[in-house]
Amino acid sequence: MADLLVPLAQATDLTPVTDAGKAIALGVGAGLGSIGAGIGIGFIFGKEIESVARQPEMKDELQAIRWLGFALTEAVAFYTFIFGLIAFFLS
Amino acid sequence: MKTRTKVLIGLGAYLALAVVLGVIFGNAGKNDEFKPQNEFKLDAWIPIKVGGIDLSINRAVFYLLLATGLTIATMVWISRRMQQKPNRVQTAVEVAYDLTRTNIAGSNMDASMATRWFPFVATLFFFIWFSNIIGFLPLPTNTENEIHVFGLTLPTLAIYAATANVSVPLALTLVVWISYNVQGIRSKGFFPYFASWLPPGLENMNPLGKAFIFVIEAISQFARLISLSVRLFANILAGHLLLLFMGGGLAVLLGLAALGVLTFPLAFFFLVLELGLIATLQAFIFATLTAIYLGGATAKSH
Secondary structure (H helix, E strand, C coil), rough: CCCHHHHHHHCCCCCCHHHHHHHHHHHHHHHHHHHHHHHHHHHHHHHHHHHHHHHHHHHHHHHHHHHHHHHHHHHHHHHHEEEEEHHHCCC | HHHHHHHHHHHEEEEEEEEHHHHCEECCCCCCEEEEEHHCCCCHHHHHCCEEEEEEEEHHHHHHHHHHHHHHHHHHHHHHHCCCCCHHHHHHHHHHHHHHHHHHHCCCCHHHHHHHHHHHHHHHHHHHHHHHHHHHEEEEEEEEEEEEEEEEEEEECCCCCCCCCHHHHHHHHHHHHHHHHHHHHHCCCHHHHHHHCCCCCCCCHHHHHHHHHHHHHHHHHHHHHHHHHHHHHHHHHHHHHHHHHHHHHHHHCCCCCHHHHHHHHHHHHHHHHHHHHHHHHHHHHHHHHHHHHHHHCCCCCC
């Protein structure tokens, strides 16, 4: 796997150390952001399943709220991803 | 033959194809010519400069006009040929109309506000939806790499979306942000509106604490500008980047042809996910949050 990642880091024509820092910023930043969002999305769907199991008649109302919560949480991962891209390409 | 055996044989053949391609083509070394960020570069097609401001017609403007035109054309076309017994297209549009009317506008604002702002919210929904959907159709817009067919020079196919550029969601967000603040000030009055930013239950607090909480609430109001625009922009951009890298970009960048075999099914999976879920969901979220903000700005008490 390592010999796959090294050319990606060298894709921009800057010094290797800066490149390494940028690749770490993108990878670690976006990766850590995904952890939080992943936990959050799991929580939303888990709680929704739990609620529907308790009160099946609420299913339709919960569906809209579930998608809203899913999209709001999922966006958090993308914020870190965008900051990672800014670190990788624009700095 | 058992189903499990068939599945295992299929998987084995697929992995063998990747290994065979890896052995034949090997590692061509990293590719410095291919710059993935150029997929999102905007070349001016018709340069227009007005007093130092760049107003050139480029790919983003083209996609913006396309989405606008498609939204207007579809809705006008559907409304002109309404039938008693709706066909499939009319049913789909009616479902979307009902979704924006009852689920998005109706359930987040009170009745008079919903009637007043439903056209705005529905327009946002349909415009963003069309913009997201045509973003996943390959259109001949890549003027950086051209293809020569029968003596004609044509741009190659590329995917791009107006909403994958931060300017468009930001402009939409600014419109939403100004509208809900103006609507709040109009329905409550200038000072009562800003006083209503404070959460209820702080009546006995001293003024210093109230001021501190007001500052936090004001920051959260301004953070809506960032969160609403970046949510839409980053979702669509990340979808396009995933498609770009999985659909061959990674294989080209690393010079590993065999990797393309492994990533291409992922690209198909992501395309289905983006088209089926993310494109509609992001339009729905943007419209719903607009309705929530408008409803919150005019609600009598929080």
